[in-house]
Amino acid sequence: MKDFARLVKLMAPHWKSMLLATLLGFFTVGSGAGLLGASAFLISGAALHPPVLELMQAIVGVRFFGISRAVFRYLERYFSHDATFRLLSHIRVWFYQALEPLAPARLMEYRSGELVSRMAADVETLEQFYLRVLAPPLVALLTLFGVFAFLARFGLGPAFVFLFFFLAAAAAAPLAVRALGRGGGGLLGETRAALNTQMVDTIQGMTEIAAFNLSARQQRQVGELSEKFLGLQERAAGIRSLSSALAGLLMNLAMWSILLLAIPLVTRGDLDGIYLAVLALVTLGGFEAVLPLPMVFQHIEESLAAARRLFAVIDAKPAVPEPPAPSPKLRGYDLRVRGLSFSYAPGEPRALDGLDFALPRGGRLAVVGPSGAGKSTLVNLLLRFWDYREGSISLGGQELKAFPPEELRRHISVVTQNTYLFNASVRENLLLAKPGAGEKELLRAAREAQIHDFIQGLPRGYDTPVGERGFKLSGGQRQRLAIARALLKNSPVLLLDEATAGLDPVTGRKVMESVSRLMEGRTTVAITHDLTGLEGMDEILVMDRGRVAERGRHSELLEKGGLYRKMWELQNI
Structure with missing residues (x-):
């Protein structure tokens, strides 16, 4: 939790850009749900052959949500990536400023390839922290309130069914994925760092490796690390596929459950049939916000593992402390x-x-x-x-x-x-x-x-x-x-x-x-x-x-x- 709080603190200077990107993400999902709902209303209404003027609201809604979704998606991508790249730049400068006072005394215990890995791969891993860890839960929370309020206008039953399956996809699915992939994110980062270190050592020592005929041994060591890294990547890909399938299953179950609940309401006349498809498709649109959530724990694990490796370096006290008082004036150079x-x-x-x-x-x-x-x-x-x-x-x-x-x-x-x-x-x-x-x-x-x-x-x-x-x-x-x-x-x-x-x-x-x-x-x-x-x-x-x-x-x-x-x-x- 301490490392998580330190990462959030690192991002504090860019909170305005991140908040704007999060709101734009919510508007994007809302426009997508609105587009599906307006389209369903237009098609259902047109099937009854009413006067065209009665469909004008739906036609304008489809156009509005179609255009606004594209605009909001572009703005969300622009501002989220702008915030991410600014954050990465901030982290690189922060890490270098913390690293410089440690040289050379405190850095002697690290291999050069290991330091390169921490400065490059681990910092790049933190790119996922905002895009894949912080933003998706916030967007999902806003979407949950918005869709629940919309469905509640037609009845509390559909609204609570949506709430149940949405929370299952947002909480139960990530916990299941976390249990399956426990430790994988950290091990993936460590293996990547070890492979990068080995590659840097191989390149720097190419002359000695060739001179002493150690090429085969070096290739074997690099190959073993590569196979291990590929195996971990395959495992992570399998978990991602499972999470997507699980989220898709819950999304479709939510849609069918709402249909089964709403059809009797239409039969009894408690709900206008023109809204049946609207409820189903708005539910599908709302689940767009929950699809990234099952992988949140995996990304948290990778980000925290990378952060711990960075913190382990910069938390070392410099061998030469800064003097508390201002520098004295030199009276000569003896x-x-x-x-x-x-x-x-x-x-x-x-x-x-x-x-x-x-x-x-x-x-x-x-x-x-x-x-x-x-x-x-x-x-x-x-x-x-x-x-x-x-x-x-x-x-x-x-x-x-x-x-x-x-x-x-x-x-x-x-x-x-x-x-x-x-x-x-x-x-x-x-x-x-x-x-x-x-x-x-x-x-x-x-x-x-x-x-x-x-x-x-x-x-x-x-x-x-x-x-x-x-x-x-x-x-x-x-x-x-x-x-x-x-x-x-x-x-x-x-x-x-x-x-x-x-x-x-x-x-x-x-x-x-x-x-x-x-x-x-x-x-x-x-x-x-x-x-x-x-x-x-x-x-x-x-x-x-x-x-x-x-x-x-x-x-x-x-x-x-x-x-x-x-x-x-x-x-x-």
Whole structure:
């Protein structure tokens, strides 16, 4: 019930459109019943061969209800789908706004395919919540009152017969369908999500699957999920067919029961025979509103299952809370770390243990060490992807925790090992750093990153698509685009996280030339395995198991003959 109430609350901003669509739905059903009733009255009356003028009311009624039904149906479809699409847009924005603060710490436990499924399939499932769950019962309730009042004018007997069968179709049939399909809606959604997740993993890992000859196994797993999904769909289709048959049976029983009740009234003269067909056909027309109701519980189950999967994600508390007070003003861009310790989960070994350093504005600090030494953890904390509890990190004399993550990241440019490029043009990928940048700024950043000439040689220059994740470009080209993006952002603090990792020595040296230009005048922290070019660093921290094993300049560390010297010798054999 709680999840149902949350879904209804999500739809509250669009209640006016939904109410209008519901009323239009009632008018559509009413016009349909009116058309059948007026047609029956016209045909029955015409069989008695009265003067044409006596039939004019019926003729006008047929025309009116025929036209109004078409108009109301069009308006009902228009406004109901408009409300639905606005609702879906609202839900997507709401979900993304709730999802963004959770990245990346809280999203690490989800597979990418699972998140895609929740963002796409589950949100799409909620499209049914208004059209198939909320609107039909309201339309049916209004129709029940309208048809009951009409039939009651001719006698309470037909009215109560209609009431009995209408309620049976509106309540008993849905309960029977619910009993047959219990759990099917939720299981259908879960299976669809699992299949989507498997397909995304298959596509993303296509190279590894082929390289390790795992295609047959992957096809088998996808096939099993597909068969399960198809089986659930067949079961749902069977239930839908049964519900339609059951509703049709009750509708016809209601019509025949009213006929059997009304015929003696006509025989006794208590009811004009011209109205016999009117009562029967108005009853049939009124049942149009009840036909969708048997599937309401099935749609509720699917919608609530989808909603629970969405709520399970967004109900997680962000790893980095927003500070209660407004952001303080920075007095500079010097960076200081004191006694910083951090572990990713309680009971796990510390990724950082008592880290200390001071970096003045415009200073250059390199952090090196073997894998697992805590280098990337430092970057995660500086960007506030995770929150530290022990120690202190200050920028310009202000504690990092005093800044909202989004505000803090405006002052920082990042170049990582795995530069993500969207499947868009070179220009669009560069403008991510500064959407309002002009053409001159864009070209200057590309020239400084030594990528301009390459871009100009592409088929469409800066408007050339780079492909999914930038796979149309080489590793060095992707890194230079990342450097150009950082230059365009022009932030005073620069974080380099393995900016040259995975590149060949020649490309790596060229990229380092661009990196050196990028570091000029910026407070720079460079995380790296590659010790090439560290002679220009003001200080080098050599980390091991979360602690600082050595610190000093390049020449000093070589003279010490410690861990840094060993790493340097291994790279320069």
